[in-house]
Amino acid sequence: MTADKVIVYSFPRASAIPSQSPFVLKLETFLRMADIQYQCDHRSKFSKKGKIPWIHCQGDAVADSSFCVEYLQKKFNRFLDADLSEEEKGISRAFMKMMEENTIWATIVQGRIVENFPWFLQAIHVPKALHFLLKLTLRRKITGYMWSHGIGRHSNEEIHSIGETDLHACSQLLGKKPYFMGDQATVIDATMFGFLAQLLYDMPDHHWTTELLVNKYPNLSQFCDRMKNKYWPDWDELLVKGKGGSSKSDGNENNL
Numbered sequence: 001m002t003a004d005k006v007i008v009y010s011f012p013r014a015s016a017i018p019s020q021s022p023f024v025l026k027l028e029t030f031l032r033m034a035d036i037q038y039q040c041d042h043r044s045k046f047s048k049k050g051k052i053p054w055i056h057c058q059g060d061a062v063a064d065s066s067f068c069v070e071y072l073q074k075k076f077n078r079f080l081d082a083d084l085s086e087e088e089k090g091i092s093r094a095f096m097k098m099m100e101e102n103t104i105w106a107t108i109v110q111g112r113i114v115e116n117f118p119w120f121l122q123a124i125h126v127p128k129a130l131h132f133l134l135k136l137t138l139r140r141k142i143t144g145y146m147w148s149h150g151i152g153r154h155s156n157e158e159i160h161s162i163g164e165t166d167l168h169a170c171s172q173l174l175g176k177k178p179y180f181m182g183d184q185a186t187v188i189d190a191t192m193f194g195f196l197a198q199l200l201y202d203m204p205d206h207h208w209t210t211e212l213l214v215n216k217y218p219n220l221s222q223f224c225d226r227m228k229n230k231y232w233p234d235w236d237e238l239l240v241k242g243k244g245g246s247s248k249s250d251g252n253e254n255n256l
């Protein structure tokens with residue numbers, strides 16, 4: 001790996017989407033939008049805070065995707081939100097945090113881990129022999145997070161309605177615009193893509209969230225396709241074919 005490149009620590013690539021972590025997909029999308037060179041380390045190395053993603057850049061280690069985006073904007077002088085008004089910045093902030101702290105649990109985590117754990121294990125290519133163990137460890141840990149958050153205390157129907165209400169709000173905010181804040185892509189678009197793309201491209205078959213995006217909120221699915229085509233021309237090449245995610249590093253991914 002080259003020392004002057006940003007290194008993104010992440011999970012192995014997956015077969016339906018370059019990263020099944022919405023936070024990694026958000027960060028990589030931001031790097032591509034800002035035209036910053038980066039390389040991924042897919043060995044599932046967690047940050048000191050115990051989370052993925054995190055980055056190394058010119059001797060600095062930065063953990064948390066939002067702190068990474070903040071740091072990178074300053075470091076490379078690429079302020080994607082520079083033309084937004086203070087009101088637009090406030091709206092962006094609120095929607096990004098809704099997605100990262102609320103919608104994620106009601107849609108991605110509920111849909112993959114709580115309701116379809118066997119599908120999830122298959123999607124991350126875990127051998128069958130380990131399924132029971134992971135149900136006792138990983139699934140239990142994540143349902144514990146949901147309990148502590150509070151959302152895990154609701155019924156499945158209530159959780160779905162929270163997710164749908166959030167997605168409705170996203171669809172309303174986007175409206176007919178190409179990007180969430182207008183004609184130019186800004187930081188909120190990286191975040192929205194990181195999360196909505198999970199729902200559109202990598203959920204169990206006919207999942208209610210995918211159906212919502214395709215049938216009820218087509219502006220959101222068109223947004224995902226637009227972002228994917230513009231910033232991820234190498235999307236298909238990065239997908240893992242066959243068994244097992246790629247654990248090698250891949251570089252120059254943002255050479256568009």
Ligand SMILES: N[C@@H](CCC(=O)N[C@@H](CS)C(=O)NCC(=O)O)C(=O)O
Pocket residue numbers: 020021022023050051052053063064065066
């Ligand atoms: N706020 C963090 C959230 C990152 C996050 O939750 N990552 C998950 C993977 S998608 C993780 O590392 N989970 C491990 C754990 O919570 O134990 C960010 O924006 O980077």
